[in-house]
Amino acid sequence: xxxxxxxxVVTARPSYSRIKTALxxxxxxxxxxxQLVVAASALxxxxxxxxxxxxxxxxxxxxxxxxxxxxxxxxAAAKTTGIGILELSSVFENLQPDIVVTVAxxxxxxxxxxxxxxxxxxxxxxxxxxxTGNIDEKVRHSITxxxxxxxxxxxxxxxxxxxxGEDPTSVFNTGCPSIDLARxxxxxxxxxxxxxxxxxxxxxxxxxxQGYWVVMQHPVTNEYKDSRTHIExxxxxxxxxxxxxxxxxxxxxxxxxxxxxxxxxxYRERFNLDHVHFFKNMKGDDFLNLLDHSKGLIGNSSVGxxxxxxxxxxxxxxxSRQNRRxxxxxxxxxxxxxxxxxxxMQKILTNPRPASENIYGNGDAGKNIAEVLANVxxxxxxxxxx
Numbered sequence: 001x002x003x004x005x006x007x008x009v010v011t012a013r014p015s016y017s018r019i020k021t022a023l024x025x026x027x028x029x030x031x032x033x034x035q036l037v038v039a040a041s042a043l044x045x046x047x048x049x050x051x052x053x054x055x056x057x058x059x060x061x062x063x064x065x066x067x068x069x070x071x072x073x074x075x076a077a078a079k080t081t082g083i084g085i086l087e088l089s090s091v092f093e094n095l096q097p098d099i100v101v102t103v104a105x106x107x108x109x110x111x112x113x114x115x116x117x118x119x120x121x122x123x124x125x126x127x128x129x130x131x132t133g134n135i136d137e138k139v140r141h142s143i144t145x146x147x148x149x150x151x152x153x154x155x156x157x158x159x160x161x162x163x164x165g166e167d168p169t170s171v172f173n174t175g176c177p178s179i180d181l182a183r184x185x186x187x188x189x190x191x192x193x194x195x196x197x198x199x200x201x202x203x204x205x206x207x208x209x210q211g212y213w214v215v216m217q218h219p220v221t222n223e224y225k226d227s228r229t230h231i232e233x234x235x236x237x238x239x240x241x242x243x244x245x246x247x248x249x250x251x252x253x254x255x256x257x258x259x260x261x262x263x264x265x266x267y268r269e270r271f272n273l274d275h276v277h278f279f280k281n282m283k284g285d286d287f288l289n290l291l292d293h294s295k296g297l298i299g300n301s302s303v304g305x306x307x308x309x310x311x312x313x314x315x316x317x318x319x320s321r322q323n324r325r326x327x328x329x330x331x332x333x334x335x336x337x338x339x340x341x342x343x344x345m346q347k348i349l350t351n352p353r354p355a356s357e358n359i360y361g362n363g364d365a366g367k368n369i370a371e372v373l374a375n376v377x378x379x380x381x382x383x384x385x386x
Contacts, residue, residue: 003032004031004033004099005032005033005096005097005099006026006033006097006098006101006374007037007095007099007101008035008037008100008101009109010036010037010042010050011084011106011108011109012040012042012252013041013048013281014104014106014301014303015042015103015104016042016050016053016054017177017178017288018103018126018177019126020177020284020366021181021365021366021367022177022365022366023036023059024057025369025370026369026370027058027059028370029374031374032370032373032374035095036059036060036061036062038050038054038061038063039066039088039111039112040067040068040080040253041252041253043064043065043068044068046253046280047280048280048281048282049281050281053281053283053284062095063091063094065084065088065091066087067083067108067111068253071258073224073258074224076255080108081107083111084112084115085115088111088115092115092121097121099122099124099373100115100123101123101124101126101373102116105136105139105140106139106252107135109139110139110142113125113146114146117146120380122148122149122379122380123148123149124147124149124373125143125144125146125149125151126151126369127152127153127176128140128141128143128161129144129150129152129159130152130325131160131323132321132323132325134220134321134323135221135255141164144161144164145164148381148382149373150170150171151368151369151373152173153173153360153365154176154326157326158171167382174372175361175362175363175368177365177369178288178306178360179306179310179360179362180361180365180366182307182311182363183310185285185288185289186356191208191289191290192289193289195277195279199279199286201277201278202277203276204274206245206277210244211244211245212244212247213238213244213245213294214247214248214290214291214296215234215246215248215297215299216248216251216298216299216301216303217230217231217251217299217301218251218257218260218321219251220300220319220321221256223256223319223320225259227256227257227263228259228263229263230319230336231260231264233318233337234338236338237341237342237345238276238298239267239273244295245276246275246277247277247279247290248264248279249279249280249281250264250279250280287303288307288311291307294313295314296314296345296348297316298341299316299317299318300321304317304322304331305317305326307360308331309328309331309359310360310363312330312353312354312356312357313330314354315330316341316345317331317333318334318341319336327359328359329357330357332344332347332348
């Protein structure tokens with residue numbers, strides 16, 4: 001029997017959590033040969049070396065693409081994407097996949113979409129149709145127009161992909177694979193690991209037994225020149241609020257992340273943050289376990305909009321990075337204001353925990369995605385009439 005070769009490209013640490021259960025389902029599928037390509041920041045120690053977690057989970061890496069250009073500015077992002085197109089074209093030529101799968105909306109994913117499309121390889125896009133603003137939205141909708149199959153995470157996203165003119169027979173509301181992880185994590189009654197010994201990190205090691213906050217804040221690409229100012233606003237709030245410990249995660253590789261990182265390092269040198277500990281990365285299920293038992297998430301990560309809505313974790317969403325993304329009642333939106341962040345923290349502590357919402361699926365997305373990819377008819381051209 002000839003197996004369908006499905007090549008999944010993972011380019012960043014959050015993308016692995018967004019696709020892990022689908023990878024497991026594809027690996028176990030009797031009609032599929034999984035090909036896994038790891039590229040960009042998912043390979044770099046500076047951003048948590050996500051590839052190590054993939055290998056520890058039993059996946060074989062078929063190719064590695066080192067294409068991140070240092071600089072963390074708009075020019076570096078454009079050149080990183082260009083290098084990705086060059087390198088991934090060679091990888092696809094060698095692997096000869098039947099379908100290429102690209103995940104979500106990070107700028108590096110554009111390289112996957114362009115290389116596959118130009119080589120007449122059918123392209124599947126996971127998590128298209130959502131809206132957020134900044135470069136992610138341009139990338140996401142551009143990939144929708146390049147892709148042949150659309151595996152969306154919500155009903156709202158499905159409607160938007162259809163409004164973009166895509167063939168309804170090629171659009172599948174599978175849910176988000178990261179909700180699959182969240183469903184399992186939600187069954188756990190306590191924190192299942194000790195963060196400091198399991199993942200190291202740097203900074204103080206405050207007692208977490210009475211509760212803690214989690215912070216994850218990334219630069220906004222169309223506001224990248226203000227990234228240091230933005231992060232210092234959040235740092236000011238955390239410095240003033242010392243009642244509970246804080247677990248802080250390093251930013252993604254985006255234009256402006258050097259400003260975010262420099263702001264954090266400078267702040268640590270100037271002030272005594274003896275209630276804060278910093279991490280680069282964690283396994284996806286451990287990270288969700290940590291979030292589920294926290295007082296709440298502070299920052300601008302999509303995990304606050306997506307997984308936290310399912311877990312019922314309160315979120316203080318700062319700034320414009322997640323503009324217009326469909327969200328649940330767990331989210332409090334604030335601007336870049338220390339006072340507003342502190343006020344939102346107090347509101348969370350004095351109100352009941354929000355209820356779980358199934359905006360992005362029920363926890364069976366990985367299986368759904370594998371079945372779609374294993375059974376769709378191969379095509380690499382648009383058939384619908386506009």
